Amino acid sequence: xxxxxxxxxxPTGQVHIGNIRTAIFNWLFARHCGGCFLxxxxxxxxxxxxxxxxDTLLECMEWLGLNFDGEIMYxxxxxxxxxxxxxxMTAKGLAYAAPAPEGGQSPxxxxxxxxxxxxxSIRETGPAELELHPETPVKIDFTGVGFSxxxxxxxxxxxxxxLAGFRQMKLYDGAGNILFELExxxxxxxxxxxxxSINNCVKMTFMRREIFYQDIIxxxxxxxxxGIKDLILIRGxxxxxxxxxxxxxxxxxxxxxxxxxxxxxxxxxxxIMLFYALGRKAPEYAHLxxxxxxxxxxxxxxxxxxxxxxxxxxxxxxxxxxxxxALLGWSPGDDREKMTKQEMIEAFTLERVKSAPAQLDxxxxxxxxxxxxxxxxxxxxxxxxxxxxxxxxxxxxxxxQVARLMQSRVKQFGQVAxxxxxxxxxxxxxxxxxxxxxxxxxxxxxxxxxxGELNTCGELTKEWLHTIISTAEESxxxxxxxxxxxxxxxxxxxxxxxxxxxxxMLIGGSRCAARILRLLxxxxxxxxxxx
RNA sequence: GUCCCUAUCGUCUAGAGGCCUAGGACACCGGGUUUUCAUCCCGGCAACGGGGGUUCGAAUCCCCCUGGGGAUGCCA
Numbered sequence: 001x002x003x004x005x006x007x008x009x010x011p012t013g014q015v016h017i018g019n020i021r022t023a024i025f026n027w028l029f030a031r032h033c034g035g036c037f038l039x040x041x042x043x044x045x046x047x048x049x050x051x052x053x054x055d056t057l058l059e060c061m062e063w064l065g066l067n068f069d070g071e072i073m074y075x076x077x078x079x080x081x082x083x084x085x086x087x088x089m090t091a092k093g094l095a096y097a098a099p100a101p102e103g104g105q106s107p108x109x110x111x112x113x114x115x116x117x118x119x120x121s122i123r124e125t126g127p128a129e130l131e132l133h134p135e136t137p138v139k140i141d142f143t144g145v146g147f148s149x150x151x152x153x154x155x156x157x158x159x160x161x162x163l164a165g166f167r168q169m170k171l172y173d174g175a176g177n178i179l180f181e182l183e184x185x186x187x188x189x190x191x192x193x194x195x196x197s198i199n200n201c202v203k204m205t206f207m208r209r210e211i212f213y214q215d216i217i218x219x220x221x222x223x224x225x226x227g228i229k230d231l232i233l234i235r236g237x238x239x240x241x242x243x244x245x246x247x248x249x250x251x252x253x254x255x256x257x258x259x260x261x262x263x264x265x266x267x268x269x270x271x272i273m274l275f276y277a278l279g280r281k282a283p284e285y286a287h288l289x290x291x292x293x294x295x296x297x298x299x300x301x302x303x304x305x306x307x308x309x310x311x312x313x314x315x316x317x318x319x320x321x322x323x324x325x326a327l328l329g330w331s332p333g334d335d336r337e338k339m340t341k342q343e344m345i346e347a348f349t350l351e352r353v354k355s356a357p358a359q360l361d362x363x364x365x366x367x368x369x370x371x372x373x374x375x376x377x378x379x380x381x382x383x384x385x386x387x388x389x390x391x392x393x394x395x396x397x398x399x400x401q402v403a404r405l406m407q408s409r410v411k412q413f414g415q416v417a418x419x420x421x422x423x424x425x426x427x428x429x430x431x432x433x434x435x436x437x438x439x440x441x442x443x444x445x446x447x448x449x450x451x452g453e454l455n456t457c458g459e460l461t462k463e464w465l466h467t468i469i470s471t472a473e474e475s476x477x478x479x480x481x482x483x484x485x486x487x488x489x490x491x492x493x494x495x496x497x498x499x500x501x502x503x504x505m506l507i508g509g510s511r512c513a514a515r516i517l518r519l520l521x522x523x524x525x526x527x528x529x530x531x
Numbered sequence: 532g533u534c535c536c537u538a539u540c541g542u543c544u545a546g547a548g549g550c551c552u553a554g555g556a557c558a559c560c561g562g563g564u565u566u567u568c569a570u571c572c573c574g575g576c577a578a579c580g581g582g583g584g585u586u587c588g589a590a591u592c593c594c595c596c597u598g599g600g601g602a603u604g605c606c607a
Binding site: 008009010012042044045048098101104107149151152155157159218221222223224227229232234235236237239241242243245246261262263264265266267287289290292294296297298324327328329330331333334335336337338354355356357358359360361363364365366367368374406408409466469470473479480481482483484485487488494495496497498499500501503 | 532533534535536537538541542543544545546554555556557558565566567568569570599600601602603604605606607
C-alpha cells in the first residue's frame with residue numbers, strides 16, 4: 001500500500017512553529033517515501049475556527065514550500081460520516097448513549113471493548129491488586145467503575161475507568177470475604193440492566209490488561225486499561241468530538257502513517273481502539289517531541305516569536321527556517337546541517353527523529369539565515385531587501401549599490417532598516433559608542449580636519465581617502481587605524497557597517513563633512529551641559 | 532495525586548558496549564588576513580544530571596533518585 005500521511009491542523013489563529021514543524025516532518029517523510037501528503041483542516045471547533053486562520057495557514061505552507069497532494073479536506077464536511085460511524089458502533093454494542101446531564105441531551109460514548117479476542121493490541125499483563133478506601137463505595141454500571149484508592153496519608157483518591165480494565169475483578173471486605181465478582185454480573189451491567197454500589201470494600205483484585213503499540217520514534221508504548229475511561233464520541237448537542245472525527249477521517253483518507261506531536265501519545269491508545277471498532281487496522285504512529293522556548297518551557301502566547309508569520313516578518317527566509325526547523329529533533333546522522341530540501345528528503349527517516357524536546361536557538365537560526373542570504377543571487381537579494389527598506393527605497397540605483405555592499409553582512413532582512421544613513425541625514429546614533437569614540441581631543445581635531453578635506457575635495461577615490469586618513473592620523477598623533485571607528489561613527493552613526501571608504505564614497509564627501517561637523521557640535525554641547 | 536515520556540558542551544546534535552583522550556555546528560573567547568565593519572582562516576573554552584548494579588570493559592544495558600515535559604475535558 002502506498003504511504004499516505006496528513007497534516008491536520010486546527011485553524012484557530014496564528015500558525016505555531018511547532019505545528020509547522022509537524023507539517024515539515026510529514027512532508028519530508030511523504031516525499032522521501034514517494035507517498036501522499038494530505039492536508040486536512042480540522043475546523044470542527046466552530047467557535048475558534050476562522051477563515052482568516054485558514055488563509056494564514058495556507059499562506060505559511062505555500063511560503064515554506066509545503067505542497068500537499070489532492071484537495072484539502074475540511075473536517076466539517078465529514079460530519080455525517082462521523083455521526084454514521086458512531087451509530088454503527090452503537091448498533092454493534094461498541095458505543096452507548098450515556099445518561100444526559102441536567103437539561104441536556106445524551107452524549108454517545110465509546111466503550112473500551114470488554115471482549116475482543118481478535119484485537120491484537122491488547123494483552124494481559126498479570127493479576128493486579130488495589131487497596132481501596134472503605135468509606136467510598138465502589139460504583140459499577142455500564143459506563144464503568146468508580147472507586148477510591150488510599151493515599152499515603154490515608155485519604156481517599158477517587159479513580160474511575162472503563163469496565164474492560166477490570167476483567168476477573170473481585171472486591172473484598174476487611175475480613176477477606178468476597179463482596180462482588182464482576183464477571184458474574186457483566187452481561188447485565190453491559191446491557192444497562194443492573195448497576196451496583198458496594199460498600200466497605202478494602203481490596204480489589206483483577207486481571208490487568210494493557211493496550212500497546214509500536215511508536216516509530218518512541219518505541220513500544222503501553223497503557224493499562226484500568227487507567228482509561230470510556231470516551232465521548234458525540235456531544236450532547238450532537239456534534240462529533242475530535243477523537244472520532246480524527247479517526248474516521250484518517251480511515252476515509254486511507255492514512256497509513258500518523259506523524260504528530262508528542263501531546264497525542266495518550267490519545268493514541270484510544271484511537272487504536274476506535275480503528276479496531278470501525279473494522280480497520282490502525283496506522284503506524286510516530287510522535288514528535290515538542291519545541292520549547294529558551295527557558296525550556298513550551299511556547300506560550302508571550303513568546304511572540306513562536307509564530308511562522310513573525311519569522312517571515314522579521315526577514316527570515318523560508319528555506320532557512322525550513323532547514324533549521326528540520327534540524328530540531330532530527331539530524332541526517334552525519335555532520336551536514338545546511339542542506340537543500342532535496343538532500344533532506346533523501347536523508348529523512350522517522351527512525352532518526354529524537355524523542356526529547358528541543359529548544360529553539362535563535363542565534364543558530366539567525367546564522368543559518370545569514371548563510372542562505374549570503375548565497376542569494378544579487379537580484380533576488382535586492383528585491384527581497386527592498387520589501388524591508390521602508391521609505392528610503394526611492395533612490396533605486398543607490399539602494400542597489402548599498403545592497404551590494406551589505407549582502408554579506410545581513411543575517412535577517414529586518415536589518416535593512418539600519419541602512420538608512422546611506423540615504424538620509426536623519427539617522428540614529430549609537431550613544432554609548434559615540435561618547436567613547438569622541439572622547440580624545442586629538443580625535444575630534446582630526447575629524448575636524450577630515451571634514452575640511454572632504455568638503456573641498458573633488459571626486460572621491462579610495463586612494464585619496466586612505467591617504468587623507470593616514471595623514472590625519474600621523475598629524476594628530478593617532479595610532480594607525482584608530483581613526484576609522486570615530487570616522488565611521490560620525491558619518492553613519494553606527495559602530496559597524498560596510499567598508500568605510502565605499503560607505504563614504506556612496507554618501508558623498510560634502511555630506512559626510514556636514515555630518516562630522518554636526519556630530520562634533522553635538523558632542524561639545526553634551527559635554528558642556530554634562531559638566 | 533496518578534500514569535506516561537525524556538535526560539551528551541550554554542543551545543542544536545553525533546554516538547546502537549571497546550572505534551571516545553566523547554565528534555560537528557551555533558554562541559562565546561583568543562590569534563591571523565583586511566589600517567575600520569563583515570566575511571574568511573587558525574586556535575581555545577565547554578558536556579555524558581546523581582547514585583547503584585551488569586560486564587574484562589558502560590555515554591551506550593538494568594534499577595533508584597533528581598530535573599524537564601506530557602496526559603489525566605461534552606478542547607483539539
